[in-house]
Amino acid sequence: MNKYETLYEALANLDGYIYPNEIALNWDLLIVMYPYVTGLVAGAFILASLNRVFDIKALRPTYEISLLTALSFMLVATMPLITHLGQPWRFYEMLVTPHLTSAMAIFGFVYLWYLMVVLLLEIWFDYRYDMVIWSQQKKGFVKFVYKALTLWVSETSPESRKTDEKIGYFITVVGIPSAFLLHGYVGFIFGSIKANPWWSTVMMPVIFIFSAMVSGIALVMFIYMGVSYLRKQKPDMMALDTIAKYLFYILIIDFTLESLDQIHRIYEADESFDILKILVRGKLFFTFFIMQIGVGVLIPLTTLGFLQFKKPRERIRKIIYLIISICVLVGIFYMRWNVVIGGQLFSKSFYGFTSYKVDLIGGADVWLSVLWFIVPFFILAFLLWLLPPWKKNHEAMH
Amino acid sequence: MAIKKENSSRRDFIKNSSMFAGGIVLVSLLNPLKMVYATKKPKGKGKWYGIGIDIEKCIGCASCARACKVENDVPNEPFFFRNWVEQYTITNDDEIKVSSPNGGIDGFKQPVPDDEIYKTFFVPKMCNHCAKSPCTQVCPVGASFESPEGIALVDKSYCIGCGYCVQSCPYGCRYIDMENGVVDKCTLCYHRLQKGLDPACMMACPTGARIYGDLNDKESAVSVFIKENNCAVLKPQLNTESKLFYNDLSQEVH
Numbered sequence: 001m002n003k004y005e006t007l008y009e010a011l012a013n014l015d016g017y018i019y020p021n022e023i024a025l026n027w028d029l030l031i032v033m034y035p036y037v038t039g040l041v042a043g044a045f046i047l048a049s050l051n052r053v054f055d056i057k058a059l060r061p062t063y064e065i066s067l068l069t070a071l072s073f074m075l076v077a078t079m080p081l082i083t084h085l086g087q088p089w090r091f092y093e094m095l096v097t098p099h100l101t102s103a104m105a106i107f108g109f110v111y112l113w114y115l116m117v118v119l120l121l122e123i124w125f126d127y128r129y130d131m132v133i134w135s136q137q138k139k140g141f142v143k144f145v146y147k148a149l150t151l152w153v154s155e156t157s158p159e160s161r162k163t164d165e166k167i168g169y170f171i172t173v174v175g176i177p178s179a180f181l182l183h184g185y186v187g188f189i190f191g192s193i194k195a196n197p198w199w200s201t202v203m204m205p206v207i208f209i210f211s212a213m214v215s216g217i218a219l220v221m222f223i224y225m226g227v228s229y230l231r232k233q234k235p236d237m238m239a240l241d242t243i244a245k246y247l248f249y250i251l252i253i254d255f256t257l258e259s260l261d262q263i264h265r266i267y268e269a270d271e272s273f274d275i276l277k278i279l280v281r282g283k284l285f286f287t288f289f290i291m292q293i294g295v296g297v298l299i300p301l302t303t304l305g306f307l308q309f310k311k312p313r314e315r316i317r318k319i320i321y322l323i324i325s326i327c328v329l330v331g332i333f334y335m336r337w338n339v340v341i342g343g344q345l346f347s348k349s350f351y352g353f354t355s356y357k358v359d360l361i362g363g364a365d366v367w368l369s370v371l372w373f374i375v376p377f378f379i380l381a382f383l384l385w386l387l388p389p390w391k392k393n394h395e396a397m398h
Numbered sequence: 399m400a401i402k403k404e405n406s407s408r409r410d411f412i413k414n415s416s417m418f419a420g421g422i423v424l425v426s427l428l429n430p431l432k433m434v435y436a437t438k439k440p441k442g443k444g445k446w447y448g449i450g451i452d453i454e455k456c457i458g459c460a461s462c463a464r465a466c467k468v469e470n471d472v473p474n475e476p477f478f479f480r481n482w483v484e485q486y487t488i489t490n491d492d493e494i495k496v497s498s499p500n501g502g503i504d505g506f507k508q509p510v511p512d513d514e515i516y517k518t519f520f521v522p523k524m525c526n527h528c529a530k531s532p533c534t535q536v537c538p539v540g541a542s543f544e545s546p547e548g549i550a551l552v553d554k555s556y557c558i559g560c561g562y563c564v565q566s567c568p569y570g571c572r573y574i575d576m577e578n579g580v581v582d583k584c585t586l587c588y589h590r591l592q593k594g595l596d597p598a599c600m601m602a603c604p605t606g607a608r609i610y611g612d613l614n615d616k617e618s619a620v621s622v623f624i625k626e627n628n629c630a631v632l633k634p635q636l637n638t639e640s641k642l643f644y645n646d647l648s649q650e651v652h
Binding site: 010017019022023024027087090091093098099101102105107189194195196343344347350351352 | 580
């Protein structure tokens, strides 16, 4: 939140008229991170399920990495929200006394469902056999850890592996709508606020789902290349090309939906249109036109589109994929920014604007946001050490 | 007198959790929209408070805003208000200018020369105490709730400070009290009403531009005011069933 000491200091940052209580932004960078991180989880999971449920074999090398990426980000997904609360120690009230007419109240349950029932179970069934083998090979404390992770089930018969496979498949099938639910639901938190015309659109959950898929796929692409580089292994080009192809398709859908939303807004031009027009052309010009659409959509879309017709050498393709994945990740970050911050820059009186500047040095919201983006990478590094996909026994697997 | 709250306690949660899953299915089968559709209608024949503001009578002195700050410990700096006054000026060129210097407390100056003014007037603003209040609908823990008298209140010992209600109020009437990390808003001086006293802003208004009373009682000052004047509410299209009625409200006012 912008910290103004006095009213007259704040007034210098206003244009036109804004309700006095709207001067300081109530939701800051941390609330931008919240849908961003949650979206990465949902997207990474969808990519994993493309391999598992839709049987796209080329994506096999990224299956475990996608799942572990989803888990790493899922573990911190609620942290931006909790650390933003005015009373962070009361967060559990949302779980024990949820107020059922509130969209936000149900998030805790959707989150727990997704974490406990979908992600953890799927990873457990996927790794169960390997963990049994590793627990037999390792010694000392690590042996105990693997034993504990298998929940002391040591069955390795082919029948048990078939059962693992069946249950894992079933969980993935349940997981796809759950991933949609998780992020569509985050979209609904914003889309259901009728007081805010920038948020209040029925398209919001759908746009959030597709933008989540785009960002999650780009993240896995980035991490897969990074992990391969660190392990000094050549990444599987077939897998990368396939990820890029899906990124291209889903980016088209995402861009179409967002355009539809804007075109509808422009054509209908209701009472909020004049103020939103000034908002988008003015305060959001850089973050919306340059970053979200230019960097996040047009550059990736034209490059990936080009790659569908002409394939340059592998080395060039790898560099292109690296740049594109970063572009998409940056673009989706700004998409979240434009929703969350953009929705608070204009007054609900429709007569003016406030402003928001990120305090790079002193702002608690900034370093907490950075923290919640970096922590998942450390969790992922740990998970990849504990459950290395490249040491799995891949025989008779999906 | 204790305030009757409608949110559940932890004990209730534990008691009900076993019935919860089945209950949800049943409720969604029987009445799928009731869970999410927030409508609160007056129960019984108790008081149901409404407020009237006579724009013609408001002179922009902001005594109401000042009295509210003192009575309710609303921070003087930087800029939070439970209650403030706006000055609207519409020029001959159809330009709309709105101002509210320190909520009106610092006094209004008219920057537009008299001969360029088409019309100008003051609009006092405060919580609309909506019958279908979007702010209590979205509160994730039920700390924001509606009293049986139709007054939107906040249980500050329970509020988690998420700010969702601040976002959902179409009228900008809520703010996060930075010192305590919880939300704050107009209570129509509920503590005074309980003792049979008038709200501070009503007491302070020197011209009688502010009226309040029981909407169920058709003889009450506010009911008579609504009957005798051409009243309107702010942003009626949002269907919040605001109970803050303005006499002769210009369409420029949002």
